[in-house]
Amino acid sequence: MRVKALAVLVMLALVAGCSSAPKPRVAATSTPAWNTSTDSSSTSSRSTKSPRSTSNYAPLVRTLPPINQDVVFHAISLVGTPYQYGGSTPETGFDCSGLINYVYRQAVGMALPRTTAGLNALSAENPAVGALEPGDLVLFAMNGGNRVNHAGIYVGDGRFLHAPSSGGKVRMDSLQANFWQRTYTGARRVLE
Numbered sequence: 001m002r003v004k005a006l007a008v009l010v011m012l013a014l015v016a017g018c019s020s021a022p023k024p025r026v027a028a029t030s031t032p033a034w035n036t037s038t039d040s041s042s043t044s045s046r047s048t049k050s051p052r053s054t055s056n057y058a059p060l061v062r063t064l065p066p067i068n069q070d071v072v073f074h075a076i077s078l079v080g081t082p083y084q085y086g087g088s089t090p091e092t093g094f095d096c097s098g099l100i101n102y103v104y105r106q107a108v109g110m111a112l113p114r115t116t117a118g119l120n121a122l123s124a125e126n127p128a129v130g131a132l133e134p135g136d137l138v139l140f141a142m143n144g145g146n147r148v149n150h151a152g153i154y155v156g157d158g159r160f161l162h163a164p165s166s167g168g169k170v171r172m173d174s175l176q177a178n179f180w181q182r183t184y185t186g187a188r189r190v191l192e
Helices: 003-016 066-076 096-108 118-121 178-183
Strands: 137-140 150-156 157-164 171-174 184-188
Touching: 066 096, 066 150, 096 118, 096 150, 096 157, 118 137, 118 150, 118 184, 178 184
Parallel strands: none
Antiparallel strands: 137 150, 137 184, 150 157, 157 171
16 A cells, blocks of 8 residues: 555656746736837947947847848748758758849849859948848958958848858858958848
8 A cells, every 4th residue: 555655646746747837927018128129220330340249230039021031031941951062952052142042032032143243243232230130141251352252141130141161051150250250241231
């Protein structure tokens, strides 16, 4: 009888230990941190050349126009796709400009240049780092100098998505990383 009672107590303890944690109670009037409005007319004294602080970036989680959402969500769905020089589909893999070209064509039907030089030459708005919006193109000169030879898609919160290099996979990186700060040359806003 003692063994049965002990077995029942052990089972109750196990079942009680597997219960969910209580949900935190939040006042109905509280506003989520990401749902704060910012004055977009304010200007930043920061240089547009080098991204530094995430406080200068629009939050990743906020209401985006549907066209920007389509681009960002489509781009994120391709994370993990292998890098392939000259690649422009998920089946073949992507290089950086092939990824951008594919995402914009599939998500919003927009044809963009197929090379980083072509992306750099776009006569689109060049927003300051602090004014980047999800869906903006970010451009880099990775071999020194000013020749743009790499590009990605800004996804918000100081991060961008790109196809990095041979042996790599499509991934997100922070614009705050030293390498990306040093090589960042500007951006292009192709969505309106």
